[in-house]
Amino acid sequence: MELFRNEPLVQPLAARLRATCLDEYVGQQHLLAPGKPLREALEQGALHSMIFWGPPGVGKTTLARLLAEVSDAHFETISAVLSGVKEIRQAVDLARQQAAQYGRRTILFVDEVHRFNKSQQDAFLPFVEDGTLIFIGATTENPSFELNNALLSRARVYVLKSLDEAALRRLAERALSEEKGLGKRGLSLPEESLQLLLAAADGDGRRLLNLLENAADLAEDGQAISADLLQSLLGDGVRRFDKGGEAFYDQISALHKSVRGSDPDATLYWYARMLDGGCDPLYIARRVVRMASEDIGNADPRALTLCLNAWDVQERLGSPEGELAVAQALVYLACAPKSNAVYSAFKAAMRDAAEQGSLEVPLHLRNAPTRLMKELGYGGEYRYAHDEPEAYAAGEDYFPEQLQPRRYYQPVPRGLELKIRDKLEHLATLDSQSPRQRRKP
Structure with a gap:
């Protein structure tokens, strides 16, 4: 009796069904x-x-x-x-x-x-x-x-795009009907089973054929591949999510833009997609904190606190309790008034800091802890705001002398920033009425 036989190598179904002409190619x-x-x-x-x-x-x-x-x-x-x-x-x-x-x-x-x-x-x-x-x-x-x-x-x-349902259906039909596929087995695939197979394939033709081949190995010739059989094979498979790859950044981008667009439902969908694909919930929690500052800002400062709390819950409790807290924070962000005023102002200030060089701090704004510094004028003529009417030194200038004052921060007429804008406009009026005219931005 021979212990080893040189039997021909059987190719996987996906290899046997590889298209040899354009008419066989799907998608x-x-x-x-x-x-x-x-x-x-x-x-x-x-x-x-x-x-x-x-x-x-x-x-x-x-x-x-x-x-x-x-x-x-x-x-x-x-x-x-x-x-x-x-x-x-x-x-x-x-x-x-x-x-x-x-x-x-x-x-x-x-x-x-x-x-x-x-x-x-x-x-x-x-x-x-x-x-x-x-x-x-x-x-x-x-x-x-x-x-x-x-x-x-x-x-x-x-x-090249993921295969749509029509392309995947055609691929499954070829696999069941062609002799080089599973045609000799006389297997059938009821619609319920086909729908399970299409969902599990997730646009991947090779995955569809591999799953179908595995199911066929367990089925009897001439019989239908049941939904129960397929379900036992599929288990709890996850959708396509390449951590650190293109799909990863596309989905976090979609999540962020759904929040920015004030759509809580789309926000929850992309959050669920990322969790379903295996994304670390703590990564999303960190990004949510970023969203609170970048897109909500001072229009609703409570958003940042809520997001930090959600991050803390995720770290302390893990899944699934932490994921629900992050979901709560995401929905809050999506529904909150939006402002990128601080984000834009900060970027503009950073740009000036990088481009304007090492401009000297004006003498009246410098600290004077020693007698020599005081004699050199450090801190001289500084006006202590708390001693001024309304705790505001009207007309005072806080920019370097060589730099024309800028107006980086432009509060939006939404949420709390509406009141902040009114406050800044009032202070600008006080500046214009002060005998010490502040340089205008």
């Missing part, structure tokens, strides 16, 4: 519909270097293979996770051999290209420039941040 109609630039490149074999940017499982590798197939180009692939400059040089040597022996162009497909460091990315440049190879990179990260400008300038970026 990305914004790039592949008739008349679109990438469709014309495929049909005409007009190859150029490009970057495919999109989430996992949307067909980046398959699209690169289709480009090679329709243009009769040699296809080489490397992964930035496992490769380095050595593998890049080997790919270049193969490309030169293909050109010399067969007169064929070579497409070098680099998966996870963002994982190459800047010097490794530079290794492609001379060979892309002289036409030795056609470079196609795939990335889930924003190329603007992760790829060299020199490489970006030599490649066109195509944005």
Whole structure:
């Protein structure tokens, strides 16, 4: 009896169903519909270097293979996770051999290209420039941040989107009907099961096929894949949320802008999405404190206290009690009157501090703890505001002599800042009536 048999390796369902022509390819109609630039490149074999940017499982590798197939180009692939400059040089040597022996162009497909460091990315440049190879990179990260400008300038970026429901349905139908898929098994997928599968796939075609294959392994030939069977496989899966990646920053941006836009419902949705995706609640709590100062400010100073309290609850109690406190703070921020007056004023003051140089503090504002300092005029002619009418030294000037007074802070006519604005306007009137005219901003 043989202990080991050389049985043929069975490919995963996702690999068996990889599209071999445009008719089998699903999704990305914004790039592949008739008349679109990438469709014309495929049909005409007009190859150029490009970057495919999109989430996992949307067909980046398959699209690169289709480009090679329709243009009769040699296809080489490397992964930035496992490769380095050595593998890049080997790919270049193969490309030169293909050109010399067969007169064929070579497409070098680099998966996870963002994982190459800047010097490794530079290794492609001379060979892309002289036409030795056609470079196609795939990335889930924003190329603007992760790829060299020199490489970006030599490649066109195509944005691939998550697969919509129609594309995922078509993929599931192909998997169940085609012989190279699960067609021989005679399995069916009731609508309830399909809906579970579509939700779990979350726009990822590879995930859909992997889940379907796992369910098929547990189902009987000729039977329906039940919703209960799928649910037992799915468990409590989380949605797409790449911590520190593009999805992370997109979602925190959506959360912040929903608060700024005074929409408590959208605010709660994006908060729930981030928690559902595995975001650290303490990170959100810290950002909520920032929102309180940046977008609410003095229109409602209570917002900052409430947010600090919510952060404290999250640290003390953890989940789920802390998450509810942060939700309360977020809803309060969304409903509160808005003002970015302090935020804008602070940025303007920081800009002046950086640009105006080391301007001297006026003598009357300097501290005078010693006799010598007093003799030099430090603190001389300083007016103690509490001794003045209304505790205000009307007409006094607090800016450096070389700097024209500025009006950074412009309170908005909302919330408490409405009263602050009235107060500042009253003080400006006192300045105008003072015999010591203050320099006007």
